[in-house]
Amino acid sequence: MFKKILIAEDFQGDNKSIVDTLKERMAITEIQEALYCDTAFSRVQVALNEGAPIELLITDLSFKPGTLPRKLTSGYELIKAVRKVDPNLKIIVNSVEDNPVRIKKLVEEDQINGYVCKGRKSLNELVEAVYAVCNDEIFISPQIDWNTQHNVVELEELDLLVIKDMAEGFSKREIRDRLIKAGVKPNSESSLDKRVSKLFVQFDVKNSTHLIAKLTRQGII
Numbered sequence: 001m002f003k004k005i006l007i008a009e010d011f012q013g014d015n016k017s018i019v020d021t022l023k024e025r026m027a028i029t030e031i032q033e034a035l036y037c038d039t040a041f042s043r044v045q046v047a048l049n050e051g052a053p054i055e056l057l058i059t060d061l062s063f064k065p066g067t068l069p070r071k072l073t074s075g076y077e078l079i080k081a082v083r084k085v086d087p088n089l090k091i092i093v094n095s096v097e098d099n100p101v102r103i104k105k106l107v108e109e110d111q112i113n114g115y116v117c118k119g120r121k122s123l124n125e126l127v128e129a130v131y132a133v134c135n136d137e138i139f140i141s142p143q144i145d146w147n148t149q150h151n152v153v154e155l156e157e158l159d160l161l162v163i164k165d166m167a168e169g170f171s172k173r174e175i176r177d178r179l180i181k182a183g184v185k186p187n188s189e190s191s192l193d194k195r196v197s198k199l200f201v202q203f204d205v206k207n208s209t210h211l212i213a214k215l216t217r218q219g220i221i
Contacts (some may be wrong), residue, residue, distance in 0.1 A: 001026060001027075001028065001134055002028060002055045002056045002090075002130065002134055003028070003029070003030060003055060004030045004032075004047070004052065004053075004054055004056075005022065005028055005030070005031045005032070005054070005055065005056045005057075005058065006031075006032045006033075006034065006040060006043055006044065006054045006056070006057050007019065007031060007032070007033050007034070007057075007058045007059075008034045008036075008037060008039075008040035008057065008058070008059035008060065008075065008078060009033070009034075009035070009058075009059070009060050009094070010035050010036070010060065010063045010064055010066075012035070014060075014118075015033050017123060018058065018094070018123070018126065019031050019033065021123045021127065022126075022127075022130070025127055026127065026130060026131075032054070033182045035066070035092075036059065036063065036068065036070065036072075036213075037059075037063055037070065037072035037073065037074065037075065037077060037078040037081075038068075038070055038071050038072050040057070040059065040078055040082075041072055041078060041081050044057070044082050044085065044086055044089065044135065045085060048085060048086055053086060053088075053089070054086075054089060055089070055090060056089075056090045056091075056092065056130065056133065056134075056154075057082060057089055057090070057091045057092070057093070058091075058092045058094055059075045059078055059079065059092075059093060060075050060091075060093075060094055060095050060128070060210065061074060061075035061076060061093060061095040061097050062074065062075065062095065062096075062097070063075065069217070075093065075095065076106075079091060079093075079106070079110050079112060080110060080170055083110060083111065086109075090113045090114075090133050090134075091110075091111075091112045091113055091114070091115060092112070092114035092115070092116060092126070092129050092133060092139070093106060093112055093114070093115045094116045094118060094120060094122065094126060095115075095116075096117065096118045096119075097115070097117075098117050098143070098144060099218065099219045100144055100145060101218050101219040101220055103115050103140070103144055105219070107138065107140070113133040113138055113139070114129040114130075114132065114133045114138065114139040114140070115129075115139070115140050115141060115144065116139070116141050117128050117141040117143060117144065122141075125139075125141055126143075128170065152212065153198060158179075158184060158195070159195065159199060160179035160220075160221070161179070161184065162175060162179075162192060162195060162196065163199070163211070163212065163215060164211060164219055165178060166196075166211075166219055167212045167216070167221055172189055172193075173189065173190055175192060176188065176189050176192060187205075196208070196211075199211055203215070
């Protein structure tokens with residue numbers, strides 16, 4: 001079982017519940033707490049430098065601004081930062097976020113080891129998640145139906161490039177020029193029109209503004 005755990009959570013009430021549960025039900029004695037992502041990252045670095053690394057990070061995704069200036073403003077940024085300095089660190093996300101697209105990205109791209117949705121049963125699920133991750137298993141809250149085609153839409157890489165450029169305000173001609181410069185094909189304006197029209201149908205929207213808004217809400221971009 002893990003001996004050294006760090007909890008990154010900006011609500012002290014949630015922190016206390018998690019700490020009490022892990023100590024009482026799992027006999028974990030060394031549990032550190034951090035209210036800010038920067039503090040959590042610093043503790044991961046210090047523990048590494050001292051030769052006694054943090055074994056498990058439990059983090060929320062959303063952190064409200066406080067009085068201190070911040071470099072890392074969210075759990076997403078914290079996860080990416082700690083992955084760079086300690087690829088072996090086990091990570092469990094404990095969050096109200098239930099978007100299957102975002103969760104899938106966290107598992108596949110950021111290599112998190114567990115995901116628990118905050119709710120009535122979340123403390124029980126968190127205990128299950130810690131046991132599972134300790135045994136090198138991945139734990140996902142049962143209510144997250146992230147394997148269904150309905151929930152998780154797979155887009156081609158070129159689709160994502162085009163959509164992200166559209167979201168940043170590039171014109172069709174500018175997007176074409178950027179694709180040509182990057183050596184990406186097809187890159188004609190007519191092929192872009194066809195690709196965008198296909199996305200309109202796929203996501204049941206009528207214009208680019210609605211498309212970008214919908215994909216942003218779904219966590220795809």
